Amino acid sequence: NAGVTQTPKFRVLKTGQSMTLLCAQDMNHEYMYWYRQDPGMGLRLIHYSVGEGTTAKGEVPDGYNVSRLKKQNFLLGLESAAPSQTSVYFCASRKGGSGNTIYFGEGSWLTVV
Amino acid sequence: EDKVVQSPLSLVVHEGDTVTLNCSYEVTNFRSLLWYKQEKKAPTFLFMLTSSGIEKKSGRLSSILDKKELFSILNITATQTGDSAIYLCLNAGGTSYGKLTFGQGTILTVHP
Numbered sequence: 001n002a003g004v005t006q007t008p009k010f011r012v013l014k015t016g017q018s019m020t021l022l023c024a025q026d027m028n029h030e031y032m033y034w035y036r037q038d039p040g041m042g043l044r045l046i047h048y049s050v051g052e053g054t055t056a057k058g059e060v061p062d063g064y065n066v067s068r069l070k071k072q073n074f075l076l077g078l079e080s081a082a083p084s085q086t087s088v089y090f091c092a093s094r095k096g097g098s099g100n101t102i103y104f105g106e107g108s109w110l111t112v113v
Numbered sequence: 114e115d116k117v118v119q120s121p122l123s124l125v126v127h128e129g130d131t132v133t134l135n136c137s138y139e140v141t142n143f144r145s146l147l148w149y150k151q152e153k154k155a156p157t158f159l160f161m162l163t164s165s166g167i168e169k170k171s172g173r174l175s176s177i178l179d180k181k182e183l184f185s186i187l188n189i190t191a192t193q194t195g196d197s198a199i200y201l202c203l204n205a206g207g208t209s210y211g212k213l214t215f216g217q218g219t220i221l222t223v224h225p
Binding site: 031033035040041042043044045048050056058090092096101102104105106107 | 211214217
């Protein structure tokens with residue numbers, strides 16, 4: 001029972017390169033989230049999804065795209081990486097409805113040089 | 114716009130001290146408020162609060178919600194060095210269904 005798994009855990013990119021972060025959960029959760037965490041900024045929501053095939057923008061969506069083709073997977077794409085996207089990325093998921101706790105992945109450390 | 118504001122942003126104490134962390138919110142369609150502790154990696158769950166005035170307790174940690182004044186507090190008594198972490202407040206609700214809004218976090222450092 002893996003919970004929420006993020007891959008890769010560490011990556012260094014050159015400016016302008018593209019990459020995809022994968023989040024997979026095996027708990028049959030409806031809602032999934034991508035956050036970035038920067039020093040002194042807390043966790044800021046990039047995009048989220050309330051179900052398979054649906055996505056919505058969070059607080060800081062620019063420069064990122066997402067897809068939720070399968071319920072268990074939520075992909076975060078960087079089409080043209082920029083140094084400002086150097087951050088730690090966390091994926092999270094939870095069951096639909098109110099009153100449910102959120103489960104986090106272990107984080108993905110991304111550096112853009 | 115939904116807002117969650119934590120204070121203080123950082124706090125340095127000595128072992129044995131008691132600390133109170135604050136989380137205030139302005140969120141439409143409030144559903145629940147959650148507290149998480151983050152050490153080196155992913156945040157770990159502490160409490161979920163949905164009703165006003167009911168204290169949740171776990172060992173030396175306790176938390177309470179005031180839905181009239183729109184805030185929550187997290188208390189840690191007899192702090193230990195292992196309590197050093199970022200404490201995150203999270204509001205589930207808001208104008209967009211399913212959205213989760215975090216506060217900036219409080220960095221707690223406990224010295225021996």
